[in-house]
């Protein structure tokens with residue numbers, strides 16, 4: 001059965017994207033709704049990586065399942081890296097994308113540089129405390145005017161200079177090949193694939209070691225068993241020096257029987273691995 005991961009977002013586009021890329025690893029990605037929770041994590045981090053991890057950890061502890069969080073935004077050199085983690089709220093919560101883009105164009109007008117980049121961080125938190133992170137970056141410039149109709153957010157004003165197109169002028173496939181998010185997703189899939197195969201290998205090694213221990217315990221016990229037919233007292237709660245009260249006539253020293261320590265030991269082991 002495939003392992004289920006919760007993606008800490010209510011954005012169906014992001015869910016679809018993550019499902020597609022992780023299905024190759026045999027991983028099932030479910031929404032917070034499917035996991036029976038609502039994600040309401042305040043993005044209080046000062047970096048994308050902090051916010052992504054915050055979401056992943058909160059959802060992981062809410063659901064008891066491995067959880068993935070992400071955060072991304074636009075960093076403009078002329079705005080000292082802003083709006084950055086405030087990209088979604090730049091200029092106020094109630095602005096439309098078009099109004100936000102116009103505000104951005106006004107803010108960079110006449111500045112020495114129009115350089116900018118998008119960043120995307122993806123984090124994954126596992127119930128055992130393990131974490132994974134991946135990041136993607138895409139460099140470009142702020143266009144002089146909004147261009148193109150595709151995409152969302154700052155896409156019409158972000159010019160990916162190697163293609164001389166704004167993100168909004170690209171097809172989703174073109175954008176995904178070069179975008180911060182596409183890169184972060186692919187890097188995350190690689191990191192998760194490596195983590196899962198290393199974990200599977202470790203589990204196999206542990207299982208192998210456990211079987212070897214059990215086998216050598218069983219062999220040790222067999223070697224300590226008295227010969228068939230010898231009368232042995234039942235060693236109930238017997239201390240290590242428990243003595244057989246046999247009547248076989250053997251000298252006392254030879255009638256000592258180990259108190260079957262394997263009974264207790266085995267129970268402990270089973271408890272440990274249950």
Ligand code: IMP
Nearest residue numbers: 070071072073074087088152153154155
């Ligand atoms: P989120 O963390 O992916 O939800 O992104 C936060 C904000 O960053 C969005 O609301 C957008 O304003 C901006 N943003 C992130 N990625 C993109 C993108 O690929 N194109 C345009 N805007 C983006």
